[in-house]
Amino acid sequence: MPAINAQNVSKSYTDEEIALDRVSLTAESNRITGLVGPDGAGKTTLMKIIAGVLWPDEGDVQVGDIDVLQQPEELKANIGFMPQGLGAALYDRLSIRENMEFVRDLRGLDEASYQEQIRPLLKLTRLEKFIERRAGQLSGGMRQKLALILSVLHYPDVLLLDEPTTGIDPLSRQEFWTLIARLREERDLTVLVCTANLEEAERCSNVFLFHEGQIQQRGSPEQLKLELAGQVYRLEYSTNKSLPAVKVGEEALDFYRDGHYLRLRKKENSKFPDSISDYDWQAAEATVEDVMRSVVPRTELPPLPAVNGDKSTGAKINFEGLTKQFGSFTAVNEVSGRLKPGEVYGLLGPNGAGKTTLIKMICCLLEPTAGQVFADDRNVWEEREWFKRQLGYMSQQFSLYRDLTVRENVELYSGLYDADRDFSKALLERFDLINYEGTLTADLPGGMRQRLALTTALQHQPRFLVLDEPTSGVDPAAREVFWETIRQTAQERDLTVLVTTHYLSEAEYCDQLGLMNEGDWIGSGSPADIREQAYRRGGGVLLVRAEQFREASRRLRREFSDLTVIGRDIRIRTRQPEETAKEVKAKLSGLAGTVHTEPAELLMEEAFIDHIRAHEANN
């Protein structure tokens, strides 16, 4: 019997806003099941319905043998629910211990089983030495780990996790998933997890791909990827170049950039599109992202045609020793960097790392506690009025008026910034927004709103463009096209561009990177440099695949401390892959089925973790 069984569940908030449209889903007990899809696809709504805190318009939901709609209160004794947001259910003014005690009493736990659990859990999450610290002073990753502990204290049978790792640092993310895997194993937990992160989908034993309130595809990641077998190719490609033109739908099934690779999906045994057939394409394994892209209708966001316009000259930006303290809390700690015209500089780090604070200091929106910023060797804080004319700023929740049309928004900002109207018009054409001129901003398709925000930020022809989390909450396909837009704009206009993001996979779109974690500057350089530095410090990765995956990972985990599991891939960090491969083979000897090992590249996530660890070790 499945642990969770939802049948024909529908929910709409208003007549137009249909969150779920007759969705059916089952989750096997003692497995991790993923609800995967972009923001607004209906995942959270379904999860709340299963948790018994939201009522569906129609449908049935069973958890174990409890009918959720008939006996919601009986259900609640048996489930753990972690809502979306970084520690959203924590009380910031209570310490870790007090938060745990609150849940202990709210759930009516006896002291013995409480004490017995928390020690190992706190140890595993490395939270034990912060037990008296208030939740409000914990990092995003620590908050999520604490929230996970709180949601399992009462030994639930079912654990519901809504976007648990969005915006947390990669090390915490890894620890978080390790903890989940362990809890599932030790407690026979059934886990249902929502995620917009397609790499995380690989960690689930079963996934449901959501789009616009419906389930588009279901199955194990392996099954789903198998359906695309023989269709996917990749090509190592310099990120400095623009994408060649490939007509998706005619010449290929899919074509996109993923980090420093181009990915192409075409019908099996069909020929390559003419424009790119000369390159050395290599067959590649499909990823869940490929699957997601194959089932979700492509966002109609055409790439920009190239132009040769008049170039402005970007500003040379220099910041030195920037520090910001709020009371005793250091939000940004001695950060320095150099930005060049025509380059995209990416500020990478989890939520709460200090990226936005740093950006505000660079943009003269916040006075630094220490340090200085120079634009073309002029101190920007002393020449704020001059500097603001050089600056185009797109804030985190970009300040578009949703109830104005595209044209009205553009007119408003061109008026505010005293911009040249012809140039604004040219930008609208440039960003393919001209057909949307009369559309309400609220009704713009995903990604187009970002372009509009970019248009308003560029109207007064700035020499320095700053974008704070421009791709947050946008589906992956639209994100990728928007990055192309940013890159092209930087090159065309020779702009200096500074972008922040918490998506590590977006690092490769940048020419230069600055890595931040908890206010500290933990590394910088080009994406290749970052990986190279990590490689030199801790070596590469040995990828292990075993048919007896569970037993293999159990055995190897005992031997190798630096081991992560992504999907059914076991990744071991090592300096000597050949030696390690031999060791692995030895440990797994006697195991039925095949064991395959191969050296693999460091993922940006792994490189980032390496930098966090190196930084922690130095302090």
Place this chain on the structure above:
Amino acid sequence: MFKRLWAVILKETREFVRDPLYVSLVVIGPILMLVMFGYGMDMDVEELHMVAVDHDNSEYSRELLEKFQHDNTFLLQETIYSTAQAEEMLKAAEARFALVIPPDFGSKISRGEQAELEALAEATYTTQAQTALGYAEAIAQQYLDQIWRRRGGEGSGGESSGESWLRGLPFSIGLQHNVWFNPDLESKNYLIPGLYAIVLTYFPAVIASFMFVRERETGTDLNYLASTAQPWEIVFGKAIPYGLVVSLVQFVLAAIALGIFQVRFQGSLLLLFLAGTFYIFCTIGLGLFISVLCRTQISALIITVVAVLLPSFMYSGLYGPVAPDEPLALAISHLVPAYYFVTICRGIFLKGLGLTYYAFEVAALFVLTLFIYGVAISAFSKRRKK
């Protein structure tokens, strides 16, 4: 059984004492409100600029004006001899009150006839004007009484003796003789106990109105919704710690009423605090009910002002008896908890009566409180709308 209730109480207390904003809202808010309104609503008239028009200019008229000069209600600016000039002075706001003594004033009094005085009051501030007229009448009457007494109570005044007839002219509106005659002729004895009750209505309700909606805004409400916690445990778990904290504020408020405003206090402080504590739980219930229904703190605040504060001002009898000839107003007032508590407070402050004299009010408050908590708990939904 009470473990969950205790969990909520403990958590609320810890959060509360660590939040400087809420501590100041709970402690400083009520104090500020009592002090500001206490001074601001003082309806006593002092040193009202007046001008006298003495057409008579007799021994009697001068003696009368001397009385006015010695009363600190009025500040006699000057004595003139033209009514028109007085009217001009009123228009130019050089004076707010004019007393016109007709030419035959002295002769009429000496003959023992009914004397007439004319008063012109600038009635932009109606209450102030009325009060001034009342005082003026009282002063005139005292003076006439004095004369009658001087004459050994004799004279031809008869029944009409001592009556003066005051007439309001263009600037005075609704000239009526409603002066308060509380023993010290001071409005504060009447107003402050009422305000005390209003302050204990508004602040507990406002704070309580944030309690649940605040958790809804941050998302911590899901702790309750996704657990087996019962609505009553959550409602009482929040009401109890806040109720006790606000109860402590009563001491400060009472100290201000008695210490700073020097209000007459005839009753028992213990009784006042007991009644107050019960009443605080009543108004906290009101706030919690609002909090359960709202989705944002700002809407909770606005609804509390409209649904709790305004009715408490209008229908509690703070300024005077609720219009007895308006059945609707009277009916509404009986649904407003402050109506009962204002009565109880005034009784304890001014008359020193025990609660037994207010059995009806106490019983009504009790029923209302039960009702409010009943509604708040049943309105508490363990499901979200979104």
